[in-house]
Each structure stands twice: as C-alpha cells, then as structure tokens.
Amino acid sequence: MEYIQHGYLGILLFLLLGSLFALLALFIGRYFRLSRPYAEKLIAYESGNDPTEAPQMRFSVKFYLVAIIFVLFDVEAIYLYPWAITYDFLGIFALVEMLLFIFLLLVGYVYAWRKGALEWMK
Numbered sequence: 001m002e003y004i005q006h007g008y009l010g011i012l013l014f015l016l017l018g019s020l021f022a023l024l025a026l027f028i029g030r031y032f033r034l035s036r037p038y039a040e041k042l043i044a045y046e047s048g049n050d051p052t053e054a055p056q057m058r059f060s061v062k063f064y065l066v067a068i069i070f071v072l073f074d075v076e077a078i079y080l081y082p083w084a085i086t087y088d089f090l091g092i093f094a095l096v097e098m099l100l101f102i103f104l105l106l107v108g109y110v111y112a113w114r115k116g117a118l119e120w121m122k
Contacts, residue, residue, distance in 0.1 A: 065117040069109075076105055 083090070083098050112118060 062117070062120065065112070069112055069117065072105065072108065076102075 079101065080098070083094065087094070
C-alpha cells in the first residue's frame, strides 16, 4: 500500500506545482501589465480594415460545417498514422477496429455529402 501512495505522491506534487505556476502567471500578468484602453484599441479588428457591419453579424452555417469536416479528417489522420506504423504488432483485432473506424467516418462523410455540406454554393 505504501508503494502505491508514493506513486500518487509524485502526481499530486506535479498537479500542485502546475496549478501554482498557472495561478502565479495569471497574477503576474494581471497586476503588472500595462493597460491603456482607448477608442481605437477597443473597436473590432477585421484584418487591419475598419469594421463595416454591425458587430453581431451572422455567419453562414457552411463555415462551421466545413470546419467540423476538416477536424474530422485531421482526427482520422492522427489515428491512422500510429496504427500504420505498428500494424505488424497489433494483429487482426486492431485491423477490425480500424476498419470499423474508417467505416464510421465514411458514413459521416456520405451523410454530409448528401446533406449538401460540401457544396459551397447552391
């Protein structure tokens, strides 16, 4: 039992020191930074141009759908690369899991395609 407690003691110390560092950094940043707000600094930033519309304008849902699909395929690449590197050691069970994973991604891709999420203009 004592061996297990020593293992968790390191984790607890790491969490405490990490939290202390984060709080110290926030404190230093809040109380020692310069704060000189003025009208030009407080307006919305639009790539160096003056704002042209109301600040609460609405974006098309297409932007968000494309971003979600992009993240989906990034996650797929993140999982496929290590699996491909260690394929020889993983065996048939990992192959079935990866085929199921790719099948589910393919179902999501076909669903997005049929809903028109990949068409920019209709």
